[in-house]
Structure formats: structure tokens, C-alpha cells
Amino acid sequence: MTTKSISQFIVDEGIIGFFEKPLVLKSGRHSHFYVNWRRATNDAYLLDQLSDYLLSFIESSGLTFDTLYGVPEGASKTALITAFKLAKLDPKFSPGSHTISMGRAKPKPHGDPADRFFIGQPQGATYVLEDTITTGLSLIQCLDQLREAGIDVRGVICLTDRCELRDDGLSVADYLKQRYGRDFAFHALSRAPDLLRLVVAQQKPPATVVKALENELGLKAGEFAHGLS
Secondary structure, eight states: OOSSOHHHHHHHTTSEEEEEEEEEOTTSOEEEEEEOTHHHHTSHHHHHHHHHHHHHHHHHTTOOOSEEEEOTTTTHHHHHHHHHHHHHHSTTOOTTSOOOOEEOSSOOSSSOHHHHHEESOOOSEEEEEEEEESSOHHHHHHHHHHHHTTOEEEEEEEEEEOOOBOTTSOBHHHHHHHHHOTTOEEEESOBHHHHHHHHHHHHOOOHHHHHHHHHHHTOOTTTTGGGOO
16 A cells, blocks of 8 residues: 555546646536546556555545445446455455445346346445546436435445535535435545645646636635745
8 A cells, every 4th residue: 555645646646637728527517627537447556556545545434334336437446446355354255245236327228126227236334436526416316326226325435526516505515415314424535625736736837727726616816826837
């Protein structure tokens, strides 16, 4: 396990970065920065490191659950590798002791519901893994599908929370608690404002970009001033 922090890992591997001109995100919003986990999840070595970071986070946060389920398909690989490592660390690891679950992006048109929506239906207390959260649309669709299938979903872990407010003025974390109950858990390995402070300090983008990032994140003017060129 590397001693590098998860935030430094994200910055060093180019998972987060900035645009001088804003681009339209999948959510439809315009942004001067991106968070793209595909570089890490498509590389075996980096995915091994990422799953170790996730294991450490789960342990240090005291999270307990039976199944880790990745939002199809962006978080599927990370959840699968991490779930496998978690199972092997359990002293009770044996035939039938743990479920490795994966969701289908498009349900099969017929068959048993367990096979239509899942390749290995989640069992017991389940946490859902998402890579990047903006407005939470894909995540909420996934959570609703799981709950409709009778899955005991206890909470969410995301790799990076962009820390944006939804159109209703709520953070994704607050909306999830409002929708699924006060005890519904939300955990983030990293937060975009913290990551961008590192990016600005290291890469020193133009002042116009820094100010645009501050405005987008709702930060005070000059909060990233140390990164101005």
C-alpha cells in the first residue's frame, strides 16, 4: 500500500484537472474542471492501488456490510476488485460466505429478476459505490432499482464528491437522507475543493481559470490565490 494520500494519488494520476474553457458535463452542467476515474480503473496497477485506498477507507471509517455494489458500469470494476479483497480478508472466507455482485447496465428482457438486473444479486446489508458524484442522477436511479428489487441498501461510498448543489438547492448527501431516511449513510473518499487546491498549487493555472473555479465551487474570491500565475 502506498503511503501517498488518496488526494495526492488523484492529482498525480491526472484524475482531476481543469479546463481553460468550460465543457458540458454528463449532468448537463458547465464546468471548468473534470474528474475522470477511467485512467485508474482501466489500469491494473492503478486499480489495485485504488482498491487498497478504498479498503483502508472502509476500515478506518468502521463501515460494515455484506455486499459492495458498484453503480453500473462506471464503478463496477472498482467494486468487484474491492469486494474480492474484502472477502479474502475475512476469517470466515469460505464457499458461500460472500457474494460478488455486479449490476447490468441494461436489464435482460426476461428471466428471473435476480438474473435480469444482476450478475450475482446483492445479499444482506449493501453499500453502493459510485465513482464521481455531481447531481447524483445515475446514483439515485441505481439506488431506486436496488430498493425496488428488495435489496437492503444502507449507504453510499463515492470516490469523489464534486460538492455541487442540486437544482433543488440540496447537496447530494442531504438529498439522499431526505429520500431514503436520516440513517442512510454517505461517505466520500475525496472532495473536489480539496483536490483542486492541490491542482492549483502544483500546476498554477491562469488567474482567470482559478477565479472561475472559485466561482463554480462557491468559494470566497482569492481562496486559491496562492496558485495564481
